Amino acid sequence: MGDHSRREQLGQILRFALVGGVNTATFFGIYLLLHPWMPYFAAYTLAFVLSMIGSFFMNTYFTYRTRPTWKKFLLFPLTNVTNYVIQSAGLYALVSWAGMDTRIAPLVAAVVAIPFTFLLSRRILIPGTGAAASGAAGEPARDRSSSTV
Secondary structure, three states: OOHHHHHHHHHHHHHHHHHHHHHHHHHHHHHHHHOOOOOHHHHHHHHHHHHHHHHHHHHHHHHOOOOOOHHHHHHHHHHHHHHHHHHHHHHHHHHHHOOOOOOOHHHHHHHHHHHHHHHHHHHHHOOOOOHHHHHHOOOOHHHHOOOOO
16 A cells, blocks of 8 residues: 555545544434434434434545445445444443443444444445455545446
8 A cells, every 4th residue: 555545544534533523423412302302212213314314425525535426325324234233232232231321322332333334434435445446456546436326
């Protein structure tokens, strides 16, 4: 991996962290607004879906600097299924087994899922960045990122 590739990947990680912070704050704010009006898991799920839509656009435009397409938009939630499962299991365990407050547990569960989310979203939003992409190693990320539907 060349210096440019390393710098670009480091930039993506830093931008992802910034977007993640904004997205987590958005998710948590929505969750806290919904929490008094519905069961905690329903509020969690709705907040997760709404923040995932925002995450898609922030990550395409800012983190990975690629164009959003319908194909990416439709695939992005599939990559977040793993994230949802990790966060949901963590939420359930923290509330049911550890007795954590239902207002705080989603935030803790979200932190645990961060590395998985980065790898999965990068793989979907920049095609050819997964392990199977060894043949495209010399191709700049920007060139791959302009796919269309």
